[in-house]
Amino acid sequence: MTLIFDNPTPAIGCGDPGDPIPFSCLFAGGSLARVMGAGDRKTCSVHTWLKIVTIDGARRAIISANQGSTTRGAILYDGNIEFHDNGSVYRSTSGTYKDTAGWMSLLWRKKSDLAIEAERVEFLINGILVSTETATTLELNAQSQFGTASEMRIGDSSQDSPFQAYMAELVFLDGIYADPTDFGRFNTYGQWVNKSFVGKGQGVVAYGTNGFHLDFADPMDLGKDVSGTGNHFTATGLTIDNQTTDTPTNNLSTFNPLARPIGGNGLGVFSFDKGNTRVSTSTQFTGIMSQTMLIPTTGRWVSACHVENIAGAGGWAVAVFEQGITGFGGNVVLLEMSGSISVSNAVVQSGLAAIAVDDIIETFVDPENRQIHFHVNGNPHGTPVSIAGSGRLLFGSIDFRDSAGGSGRLDYSTPRDGYRFLTSSNLPCPDILNPDDYFTVRLTGAGADVTDLPWDPTIHKTLVMSKRRDVLSDWRVSDTVRGNNLAWRSTIGGLEIPASLTFTPGGIDVGADTEYQGWRLDYFWRASPKSGFDIVEIDHVTGTPTTVPHAVGGVIDYAWLVPLDGGDIRVFHRSLPAGQFLRLNGGSVAGTDAGWFASTAINLTIGASMPTGRYSLPVWRAVSQFSAFVSYGGNSLVDGAFCPLDFLPRMALIKTSQAPNPHYALDTDRAPGNPITNELQPGTNGTENTITIDSVDFVSNGLKQRSSTSENNTTPNTIIPVAAWAKTPGKFARVR
Structure with missing residues (x-):
């Protein structure tokens, strides 16, 4: 079967990103306000797309009504989304949302005349109704502050801290209980994508009396209502600089507040603002701060940084580093403030012009050749350098390593020919558009079979790892290479045992074994060069290495060495030092056995030291975005x-x-x-x-x-x- 047949190319473009959203508004202290007339106090809906910037212990108002002495509105509080009204918290999401790199679709809807109390206030994230907790019961037919003749604010309230987030396509429906499909849809690949609101511009009939629609397309009037109802908002603290092109369909790589600095002394602090596109250092040696997106393995990529402040000498301006490093001795390229270029903490180019305030530094990366070069103010700075290793690369931060600190801001305004900024629209199309086609999870109860697998395991080579969740029981692993009614136990070791599980065109028939009954978890992998997975069997004789072919499509990054005649299951992981291994069964520190496992793009070898016997090897290579x-x-x-x-x-x-x-x-x-x-x-x-x-x-x-x-x-x-x-x-x- 061809790879094209395994994962057909989409008919148009890459995947299905939904209807484009060209603009967003960055709320970072500014707000919008309007005094509303009387509206519906029982029913309303709010939908918007959000990219959260700051997550802390402050209550931050997304939208609020009837400003007064109590919190009233949709609030973000330490990652929870809450609905407050009349001085009480009525609903709070059970899960927290502390992701500062991605966008989410938020639909908050309220209808107090519904018979079931739990349905009177709901939050839907990316089209899915999420679990909430009730703090105060919302009484039947309760009158909300939304709908009173009062001031409504966006990004602020009289009692809460200003909202810190990017916001796109904000829609308020007065007296209308919206459906998530009014604003989005699940595409063929199971991804929630934007759908333009069909009522845009149709006025009261589509939005209700107090309804409005802010698309932030006019930088001179970010409060302009495009619903047709004329409910325009007045901006405070928002300028043309608050209009951005960071949107759900063009997500930008910013600095990453979730990532701790790498290699600093642990005393300094990074401060973020301007939607995490600007970072400032404190008075200490803070280390490298990464951006949110990994540099792809193909293509050519650039990051531009505007140096805004230098309070002293020393340190560096920008960095490119390998994922997983823990200090400057790793694979790191630095452009120093002195103008020097360092590789792995050693200066390789010196005597270059020093970096100054208002300089624009462009960092160019060719990941396929692992080459990096710099421009300052549009002119080449030094010559290209190489970065060692084979791991993924990231763009790094400003850190002036000086007692007085400094600051810098990402700049997306000057793209270079042949190089792209890191944005979701620029990222390569993933080889696997729907990961569920090659790795999937099933949760079942009462010993149920799996009948809805996305592929036919009687045709496609498949591995399944099963575990009862409700009682003490061993994990069992079966695959279609060894066939039906056989398993090994990751709990104990690699000894092959009889099992009641068989593979069917729709999945698995688990049979009567107690290990498959009750509440059960199943992990499924489908083998293919596209998914970077294969299952290999080896008959090995100790004293001589054994080499066999594999079909993962490249050098192996991860493997389980399963001795089917019994013994510990060794785990190969590319991040471990040469010769080291982990143990899948039990728990132990990494062991060492030089030459026990190796691979090329087409073969794998188990070393001469391994005991004689039969081995099963599930083997993987990393696949971008999968x-x-x-x-x-x-x-x-x-x-x-x-x-x-x-x-x-x-x-x-x-x-x-x-x-x-x-x-x-x-x-x-x-x-x-x-x-x-x-x-x-x-x-x-x-x-x-x-x-x-x-x-x-x-x-x-x-x-x-x-x-x-x-x-x-x-x-x-x-x-x-x-x-x-x-x-x-x-x-x-x-x-x-």
Whole structure:
């Protein structure tokens, strides 16, 4: 079967990004206000697209009504979205939204005359009704402050802190209970995308008396209402600079507040403003601050930075660095304020003109050749340099490493021929538009079979990893290469055992074995060079290396070496030092056995030291916007380590290499909201745990540790390997 048949090319363009949104408004202290006449006090709907900039303990008003002594409106509070009215909190989302890299569609709707109290106020994120918690009961037919003849504000209220976010396509419907499909739709690939509101410009009939529609298309009048009702707003603290082209259909790479600085002394602080496009350093050596998007592996890319302030000498202006580094001795290229260029903490070019205030520094990256060069004010600065390694690259920050600090701002105004800025519309089209076609998760109860797999495992090579969640039981792993009624247990080791599971055209028939009954989790992988996955079997004799072909489509980044005659299951991970391995069963620190595993783009080899016997090897390579096999370093802080990815993850296996804890399996199917605290461990037979000390957020551009005591965020664990698979490619990823 051809790769084209496996994943057909979309008919038009790349995927289906939805109807374009050309503009947004950055709310960063400014607001919009209008005194409204009387409207409907029982029913209304608000829809907007949001890209959150700041998440803290302050209550920040998205939209508010009837300014007075109490909070009234839709509020963002420490990542929770809440509805306040008449001095009470009526609803709060159960999950938190602390993603500063992606956009989300928010529909808040209220209808107090509904019989079921839980339905009277609802939040829908990206078209999906989310779980909420009730603080105060909203009584039947309750009269809201929305609809009173009073002042309405956007991005502010009389009792709350100003909103800090980008906002696009804000629609308020007075007396109308909206459906999410009025503003968006799920495309063929399962992604929520924008749909233009069909009632735009039709006035009261489409929006209600107090309804309005702000598209922020007029930079001179950001409060202009385009609904046709004439409900225009007056701007305070908003100028033409607040109109931006960072939108849900053209998401821009900004500085990343979720990522802790790399390589600093731990005393300095970065401050972010202007929608995270500007960063300022404190009076200490703060380290490298990354941007939100990984540099793609193909194409040519540029980042431009405007130096706004230099309070002293020293430090650097911009950086390019390899994902996973923990200090300056790693693969890092720096342009110093002196004008010198350094590679891996050693000056390689000196005697160049120093950087000055108001200079525009452009950093050009050719990832395929791993070459980097700089321009200052449009002119070449030095000569191209190379960066070692093979990992993904990121653009880095301003840090003047000086007692007086400094500041700089990203500049998207001067693109260069042949090079692109990092924006979602510029990102390459992912090879796999719908990750569910190659990796998927199923949750079942009462020992149910799986009948709705997106592919036919009797035709496509398939691996399934199964675990009961409700009782103590072993993990079982089966594949179509070894065939029906066979499994091995990651809990115990690689010994092959009989099993009741068989593969069917629609999925699996689990049979009668108790390990498949009750509430069960199944992870499925489909083998293909496109998905970078294969299953290989080897008959090995100790004393001589064994080499066999594989079909992952490149060099292997991650593998399980499963001894079917019994023994520990070794895990190869590209981030580990040469010769090291982890153990999938149980928990241990990384072991070392020189030459135990190696691969080329077409073959793999298991070393002479491995015992004689039969081996099954599930093997993977990283596929852009679909899978990643990377590492990060822990920091033992509540503001935990960040692992950048080029997709919104669906599942991740995490295991520190320097402590004897087991692997942790986390996924969004069992935890639809953040933080994720319900974990399973492939190396143990335990039931599903809810452990807040190991909480982690799955965000649109990676993984964010949220606990200072997590085993996956401790120091001095500088290598914490991750294997992750996508829910949504980065080009189309949304906040969850």
